[in-house]
Amino acid sequence: MPDNPLAPTEEETTPAESSPVSPSSLPDSAEELSGAQKSAILLIALGIETASEILQHLNDREVEEISVEIARMRNAPSDLVEDVLLEYRDVARAQSYVAQGGVEYAREVLQEAMGPDRAEELMMRVEAAMEVSAFHLLQTVETDQLTNFLRREHPQTAALILAHLNSRKSAEIISKLGEEEQEEVMYRLATIGNTSPEMISDIEDVIRNQLGSVIGAETSVAGGVDKVAEILNTTPRSAEKSILDALRDRSEELAASIKNRMFVFEDLTEIREEDLQALLMEVDQNELALALKAASDELKHTIKRNLSERVVEGLEEEIELLGRVPVSEVEEAQHSILQTAQEMEKQEKIVLSRSAEESMVG
Incomplete structure (x- = not known):
């Protein structure tokens, strides 16, 4: 699923207060709404079931910001709701054109359909949404497809990618790899540190070329023994044991450190x-x-x-x-x-x- 183009921007996101939220008054125009407010209106309009499914694809910060706006929101005027839905439709349509033929193709189609000014406004929104990390977008790739992709890559690349995925998806992928691949990738994941922007950029290029993801920049990676322990906690017991045994052969200290962080x-x-x-x-x-x-x-x-x-x-x-x-x-x-x-x-x-x-x- 594409990233929500109406999600809050960095400037709009501040930690929510833990105290009960107070109702907010909405502006008359959709242009004056924040990204979080637009997302809240959209999710309310889509209904509980669809909204719940969408929220599962957002990070904790986005969920928190949008949830606060939903809690604050009272009855939104119907014309405001309609404007938000139309904006989302237009941005989603623009994103689909990008997927079909790239940014310039999308710009040409939109200029033909709605004029240069509106087309440029939409493309600015789409290009901002495209700044999302490739690793976030990889959460939507099928596990088998992602596993086959990682098998062809260097173990260090595979480790960096796994470090950015949620633990359940990482565990599914690890369980599909051979024992030697598991050992090599998990060892590198356990010993990973902060990664240079240049290396991240290179990996993004690999993902873009192989999987067609549209991505932006990332500066570091949350790997290390904590990530390995988290993944192993959701890995089948047989795979967990063989991986730990293999890591122990390489480094007793490393394996012990991982084991101590695991909760079985x-x-x-x-x-x-x-x-x-x-x-x-x-x-x-x-x-x-x-x-x-x-x-x-x-x-x-x-x-x-x-x-x-x-x-x-x-x-x-x-x-x-x-x-x-x-x-x-x-x-x-x-x-x-x-x-x-x-x-x-x-x-x-x-x-x-x-x-x-x-x-x-x-």
């Missing part, structure tokens, strides 16, 4: 009881039963100790009814619960650190 299902025994209870409230009982099929007795005991007797009875019955299940299904359930836990930690609802008690101060 059995580590739920190490977190505070109040955090475990908060997590269990968010987990589906059927999924929990499946995840516990291959759990240690210690973890089963810890979880049951933090559930009511009635829930424990239902859980034990559910586990018994499951019978024999594939290991892959059990691992998938465990990964799903861990992802819920990690999302709750990002929202500062729980703490997952194995040394959480030690890091607390009174």
Whole structure:
């Protein structure tokens, strides 16, 4: 999906206050609206289901800014809504022309269709939207296509690209690579540091040539052991083990550093009881039963100790009814619960650190 041309600009984005937002008065003209306000109007007009799908493709800052505007917004005048929708249609149409034949082709078509002034105004918006990083656009490329592309590239290039993808997509790609490829790419990802603009530019050229992405500039990359640990947390257990073993052969210290940053299902025994209870409230009982099929007795005991007797009875019955299940299904359930836990930690609802008690101060 193309990046939202109505998303807030850097100048328009400041951290949202945590206090309740107050209603905002809207200007009479769409030209006076901020990018975040236009996006809010667009998402409201599209409805909850479509809006939710679109928000999944935006970064946290964009989601926060647009959500604040949605919360502030009351009834927008129908003519203002219509102007925003027409603007989005025009910009989206211009972007499609760029995809078909490039910037100059799009400019010529638009000049023919709506005159030079309006065409130039639209092209300025489109060219601004095109300044989005290639790595952000890669999130929309099919996993198989991206995997095949990375197989043909140098491991360092593959590592840099994986560092920019979300962990779930990176894990899917890693699981499709051969063992030697996994080892090489993950080692380079773990040892990556800040990357020069020149190298990033070279990689953007590779992506542009191979995948046809329209991209802009980027200056650094968030790689390192934290990124590898995050990816391995969502990688199938067999692949996780083989990658860690291979990295250990190269560097005991590096592998240990990655392992220490990983949080696996059995580590739920190490977190505070109040955090475990908060997590269990968010987990589906059927999924929990499946995840516990291959759990240690210690973890089963810890979880049951933090559930009511009635829930424990239902859980034990559910586990018994499951019978024999594939290991892959059990691992998938465990990964799903861990992802819920990690999302709750990002929202500062729980703490997952194995040394959480030690890091607390009174």
